[in-house]
Amino acid sequence: MGIHNGSSRYGRYTGGPDPLAPPVDLAEALDAIAEDVMGGYSPRRALQEFLRRGTRNREGLDELAGRIQQRRHELLGRHRLDGTLEEVKKLLDTAVLEERKQLTRDAMMDNTDRAFREMQLQNLPASTAAAVNELASYDWQSGTAREAYERIRDLLGREVLDQRFAGMKEALENATDEDRAAVSEMLGDLNELLERHRHGEDTDADFQEFMARHGRFFPENPQSVEELIDALARRAAAAQRLLQSMSPEQRGELMRLSAQAFGSPELTARLDQLDSSLRALRPGEDWTGSEQFEGREGLGLGDGTGVLADLAELDELAEQLSQSHNGAHLDDVDLAALARQLGENAAVSARDLAEIERAMHDGGYLRRSADGELRLSPQAVRRLGKSLLRDAARQLSGRQGSRDTRMAGAAGEQTGSSREWQFGDAEPWDVTGTITNAIRRTIVDGGDPGSGLHLAAGDIEVTETEARTQAAVALLVDVSFSMAAEGRWLPMKRTALALHQLISTRFRGDRLALITFGRYAQSMDIGEFTALPPLRDQGTNLHHGLLLAGRFFRRHPTMAHVLLIVTDGEPTAHLAAGGESLFSWPPAAETIRATVAELDRLGRAGTQVTFFRLGDEPSLERFVQGIARRIGGRVVAPAPEDLGGAVVGEYFRARFKANHDGGTDRVL
Structure with a gap:
């Protein structure tokens, strides 16, 4: 914002990234x-x-x-790349036409001289470059024709310079001899600076002096000789690629025309020296490439070089x-x-x-x-779990906004009393009691409560809640090949993360074991499980998973035991006495017996078992329904996208049942 005539003017912020842009x-x-x-x-x-x-x-x-x-x-x-050639040809045609008109009008001219001049104009070479060169020494009778021809030399000079220095074509329009002399001087000083730089003889003072004298020719505003060389080399390489992109005839014409630039061979020599130095200093630039132009809009040398520079960029x-x-x-x-x-x-x-x-x-x-x-990271997994838990809650409630009510009460119902906070307590604070304790302590210590309170750990009181049974939850998830092949891999993972988030944040007293079972079973932490890629091993070794679940339950004998099994296939493998996984399809009777025996043992111990059946295979349905009747378990058959809500809902149902039953004696 700037102040002008007492008013404020606002414009687009240009000081870097917008500080008001949203994060x-x-x-x-x-x-x-x-x-x-x-x-x-x-x-x-x-x-x-x-x-x-x-x-x-x-x-x-x-x-x-x-x-x-x-x-x-x-x-x-x-x-297309013949814009300069077209412009030169138009100027040449104008010069020749005006000269012929003048010859026709000039009655005082000797007839022999007129005939000679008309013949010379009539027999100009078809090549534009050759015609321009041939007329270099022609004594023009028409002032308009002479001006048109001089404009050819001026145009070529500006185009040749514009190839190396962007914007030079416009800057030198209607240039005076002094302007051209300044350009020539700049080229001489530039070549001298680059030559010293090639031999390591230049200093920063040399560069600063050069820019002080000639900085107006470099809108890029380079801050060092290296930046100057970079800008010049990119432009010069683009100019070379421009020539390479032309047809041989176009390239030859322009090379011959360039000698007429400003009518100054010295300019051409200094530009050639500049190109040679830049090639030596920046050999990594593309000096030999070419492009295939197919359009209708003719480009001059300077604009064409700019387009080639754009293509390189x-x-x-x-x-x-x-x-x-x-x-x-x-x-x-x-x-x-x-x-x-x-x-x-x-x-x-x-x-x-x-x-x-x-x-x-x-x-x-x-x-x-x-x-x-x-x-x-664990932070990322927690963030993801929180999002997935929200999704599961919406599935569970069937409406948005019910999650907090359904998932509250991890510590039990409040009794109306409060007590001093102890390490590990997850109950809500008694805010009134806590603030009162802080005020009393501040007064006793001689402080002024009106100037601010600082809470200490001893001030905190929490609301007492009724005792609730804690749960040890084993989530067994099938990671056999069919889970990935049938599109159930991702819903299974989302479900596990949602349940992990729920237990780790809302029911911290509960314990969760995450157990995968494919050809073998394995206990995993949530980070390992999140990164687990789809597996191609054949085998659904539920037996091994149940053994690991039983081991987990034995470590938590006073908790309610909840077993949640997510699978899309009946057992096809079991763990032999030697620790080897034995696979068989169709399922071997030995595999079924071993799996059922382990489920029977968990059922007798009071474990609440729920199967989440994914898929409609009759053999799987018969197996889980039979087991559920045998051990008093449950079967839920959700769609894959509803799995998260179904598992969370069964977890709540199992906890509610355990709290009302007061726990179950179990012998493992």
Whole structure:
């Protein structure tokens, strides 16, 4: 904002990233990344995929890369490279036509001289460059013709300079001899500076002195000789690629015409010296490439060089956006170049994606494990679990907003009394009692409660609740190949994370064991389970999973035991005495006997068992229904997308039953 004539003027903020712009949505990023991780992607791949897709409000890398390619095709499809040749030809035709008119009007001219001149004009070479060269020494009779011809030399000079120095064509329009002398002087000083730099003999003072004298020719405002060389080399390489992109005939014509630039061979020599120095100083630039232009809009040398420079910049942006090389980061993307080519909104999208990438690493959502692999951090898993628990609650209640009522009361119903807080208490605070205790302590210590209170641990009181039975919950999830093949892998994972979040935040006194069973069974922490990729092992070894569940229950003998089993197939493997998993399809009688025996033992111990049957296979339905009747268990057959709500609902039902039954004696 600036002040002008007593009024305020507002304009677009140009001091960097907009300080009022909304922050990037890490929640959206984390949810999407975690979803892909649960689906089997590595966290690194999941992050890359999210960055490629983009956010709800920002373009992703793939869309930006697509726009880069579209912009490239537009430039090639719109332009052709003979604009300078066409302009020179028009000026030449004008000069010749005006000269012929003058010869016709000039009655005083000797007939022999007139005939000779007309013959000379009539027999000019078909080549524009050759015709321009042949007329270099022609004594023009028409002032208009002479002016048109001189404009050819002026145009060529400005175009040749515009190839090396952007904007020179417009800057030197209607230039005086003094202006041309200043350009020539600048080229001489520039070549001298670059020559000293090649031999390591230049100083920063040399560069500062050069810019003080000639800085007006460099709108890029380089801050060092290296930046100056970078800008010049990019432009010069683009000019060379422009020539390479022309047909041999066009290239030959322009090379011959260039000698007529300003009518100064010295200018051509100094430009050749500049190109030679830049090639030596920046050999890594593309000096030999070419492009295929197919459009109708003719480009002059300067504008064509600018288009070639744009194409090179687009190629660099495409490489940066591809993130294809090791160690690539979105911080590598040139935001200024992206804004030039695709507009400011594209640069904002890329900047936001880079911030998300940075925040996922620096914000603790992704961590590198001991084996060097990226993993979702506990913070990220908790964040994901919270989201999934909300989804499960909505499924459970059938309406939004019921979650808090249904999931409250982890510590039991309040009795109306309060007591001093002890470490590990999860009951709600008695706010009135706590503040009263703090006031009393402050007065006793000689302080003034009116100046502010500082709570101490001894001030805190919590509301007493009725004692509630705690639960040991074993969630057994089938990880056999069919779970992934039938699209049940992701709902199963979402269910486990939702239940883990519920128990770890609302029912902290309960204990949860997460047990996977495929060919073998395995107890996992939630981080390992989240990163577990789909498995291709055949076998549904429920027997092994039940053995691990029984071991978990024995570690918590005073708790209510709740067993939740998610599976899409009947048992096809069991654990032999030697620890080997024996697989058989169809299921062997020995496998069924071993599995049923372990379920019988858990049932006799009072374990509340619920099967969550995924799929409609008759053999699975017969097995789980028969077991449920045998041990007093339950069977729930939800759709995969409703699994989370079903499991959470059964957990609540089991806890409610345990609290009303007062617990069950169990012998394991």
